[in-house]
Amino acid sequence: MIDKIKQFLFSGSEDMDLQDFIDLASIGETNLVERKSIRLFDDLNGNKDKIKEKLSQAMSAFGNYTGGFLLWGVDDNSGNIEEGVDNNFGSTTIKEWLEDILWTCCSPSYKDYSVKKVLKDSKYLYAIVFGRSSLAPHQANYGQNKYRYFSRVDGKSKPIDGVLVRDIFNREENAELEIEPQLIANGGLNGELVLDLKLHNISNISAEKVVVIMTLSQQVINGSRGGPHVNLSQDKGQFNTEIVYPKLPKDIVGREKIKLNEFDEVNCQFLIVAKNMPLKEVNFKFKKEANRYLVQRFYIARS
8 A cells, every 4th residue: 555655646647547546445444545525625615624624634644654545535424436526616726726725734844745636427536645754743734633743543634642743753763664464365376365464664764673573363374384584483372473674675665475264353463673663563453344354453552
C-alpha cells in the first residue's frame, strides 16, 4: 500500500481510474485509507466549513503518519460507491478549489499531496493522495480541533498526545519502519495461505540492526522454516517469528513470505526495534470472512 501511495503521488496524472478508486475503497477504513461521502459537495458553498475541517484533520493525520488516501465518493453507511458531482465550481473547478484549500489546511504547510479526479458516468469523485511529510508534525488549521495535531489511529484521523508529537519531531533523526502484512489465499506453490510481510523503511536514514518479532496467538504457521532472515520458535502455545536485518537502507523494503494453515481469526503482534529507532509495537487481527482474509490494525504503542 505504501508503494501504491508513491505510485499515485508521483504519477503526474490529474486523474485516477474508477477501478483503482473502487479497489482502494473496498479495503475499508484503515490507517492508510479514509472514505468520505461526496454528498457534501452537492452544496459546496453551504458546506465549505465542514469540508475544510475534514480536509484539515485528514491532511494533518496523513502527513504526520506515513501518507494515505482520502476518498470522496463512498457512502458512509453502505460503503457503496456514490454518484459523482459536476467538477465546475463558479469560475474554477472543484479540483482546483481543493488544491487551493489544501495549501492552507495545516501548519506548517506542505506540498506532498495530489488531487485526482475520478470519472464515473460523466460525473466526478475525488481521491486525495497524501505523502509522508518531511516537515511534520502538522497542526490542523480548521474546525473545532484547530491547532491540534492528528495522526492515523485505528483507521481514523484522531488527535494525538505530546508523546507521539515528540516522536514525530524526532523522526528525521531516527529511522522509521512500517510493517505491512497481507494475507494471500492460494499464494503458495501448492495453494497454501501465505502471510506476505513487507517492512518499509520510510525514513531518510538507514535502519541499523533491525529485529522484528512476530507473535501469533495460536499455531498457524505451516512448516518449521522461513526465509533467510526468519527464525521460528514456539513458546507456551504461541508461535514466535524473529526476522533480522543487519541493515535496511531508506526506501528499501524487506520482504518475507510465511506459509500459514487455514484459520478463522488470529491476533498478531509485531515488535519492531532497530539500533537507531525506539521500540515500536503494532497489533493486528487476521480474520476470515467468506473467502477473504482481512487484516485489521487495532493499535500502536511506542516505548
